[in-house]
Amino acid sequence: MRLTGLPAAPGLAIGPVWRYQAANAPPAVPPPVNDATTTRAIIGAASAGAAAELEVLAAGLRARGATEEAGILDAQALMAVDPSLIDGAIELAATGVTPLDALHVTARRLAGVLAALDDPLLAARSADVLDVADRIARSMLGIRVDPPRRPSIAVADDLPPSVAAELPVGSLLGIALEGGTPTAHAAILARALGVPAVVGVTGLLAALDATALNLDAADLSEVALDGERGEVVIAPDAVERVGFTERLVAIGARRARDAALRVKPLATADGHRIRLIANIGSPRDSARAIAAGAEGVGLLRTEFLFMERSRPPTEDEQTAAYGDIFEAFGAGRPVVVRLADIGGDKSIPYLELAAEANPFLGVRAIRLAYRSPDLLVTQIRAISRAAARAGVVPHVMAPMVATIADVELFRALVATAQAGLAADGAPSAERLICGMMVEVPSAVIFAREFARRMEFFSIGTNDLTQYLLAADRTNAALAHLQDPLHPVVLRSIASVVAGAAEARIPVAVCGEMAGDPAGALVLVGLGVDELSVEPNAMDRIRAAIGSTSTAELRSVAATALTAEDATAVRAAVRPLLERSAG
């Protein structure tokens, strides 16, 4: 029997069923209660026990990278000892109700309050309260959720993350839920564990019960789960099994290929190394970038610290944020921190910036520091302190550099920050590796001069394209002028690479072009050393570059440089792309 739901985590699985049912009415006999003191002790001990279990489970999830779910379990640990729940249950038990009933009645009342809220995110927490009460009840009765005895597909109305987290690693082949949505925590957890999930399968539990009645237990032994198409097949027949098995093998092979590529440094087919690094915008992105195989960070956008607030971030706050990122990546994966690229079109209330007619050509980024150096000095101090804490050498990058005076200002800001830390006796990085964004036409034309004064370049192709073609990138009517594969952009990149080569400094590209397989192939052909891309683009960039040779890439790049428009460049790259996709 085939049922349809929503695909919630990719992959396929076939295996025995493990049913989970919430223990809202546990079958065991409640322990006898003599007096108020005993009641208090029973509920208190069970609540502390449940909280301790949840904290351990949260730590386990965090270690597996499921930070979102770890956060839910942390909140549940707090709920397990919440005065509203525990004192409420104790008071109710004092009226003669058994501790177990008192607990469930109180939990249902509190869950009802949350469920009635018009905020869906908060209303969703009501299930967490009931789940916590179940756990306290189990703790009170000394029982545990009976885990699957062999690797199984979990089938339930809903599978609370606290229960899923408790199942032994490897015992979960997949998750099929009658309820839930693809954003349900069980679905997110399935993705973190790498097992398929299908949710919202209406009629799943009834169909399973009906099948169980009509068949011998042996025949019902399995269900097949298709997390790509969102299908659940109960008791699959021989034909369905063959189809499933074939797809399972193909998916396994694809995953093994991706994973094998991730552990190997990126190189062309003939072994020319390219550093593949990540663009990230907050500490939250670190784990995702590392899992995707990033060799470091080519662009840490720091605006997350400066936007949407009424005062600038403090040095300590910034130090903590950068320190977390430096520690996550470690000394082997360097992190390039871009100084705050703010001003102009990005409104920052505490800077009191005047409105400008042309914000993209206005007082932004490094240009702000002529008037207010403190903002960037504080930022550089924080970067230096964080690097000292993490034991790494930080890379710092100035945005919007257009003149030699901008570089001198940048160097002066770094010197001021380092001297200030030394005077304060604060720990600081021994040195900061200083580089600049190349995103303004004047920086391209002066690439050779800048290369002598900087330690690395990172080309921001989004801004460079808009400035070279004089086309506002926020103006949809000019979208046809935004393709960074335009030969004018490519020739600019080639001249930046040449200028950098004279001074022997590396060139990265951190614009969207580097994450577009066609763009990445041309960039490597032009001699770019590092591609800095969004973590989710890494697999396809590896696949594109790994199947081509340096000679082919150089030849395509040479053709691209003499093309007359971006369409011709894309046509020249297409044969290489099609080969890597095949």
Place this chain on the structure above:
Amino acid sequence: MTSIELEIRNPSGLHARPAALFVRTAGAHRSRIRIANLTRGGQDVDAKSLLGVLGLGISSGHRIAVSAEGEDETDAIEALRRAVNDGLGESLDPVGG
């Protein structure tokens, strides 16, 4: 008694994680601490109860009133003010570069 009014600017309001941090910060102080949602109205609740705080349904943009009474009431209010203004462990809506 010390009290303060604050605006919650977390993109998803005081959902589980930021609310947990708020409750932990409150729980680290001895004073009796209460919190009310001024935007929705209604009664104040124990700021050390996560379920109480979640039950206030505090969404992004809502204003809250926090009051503390006890020996460390000034510290408690200052710690909660700082925690809320720093985003309660969340970045307050980053905007791309």
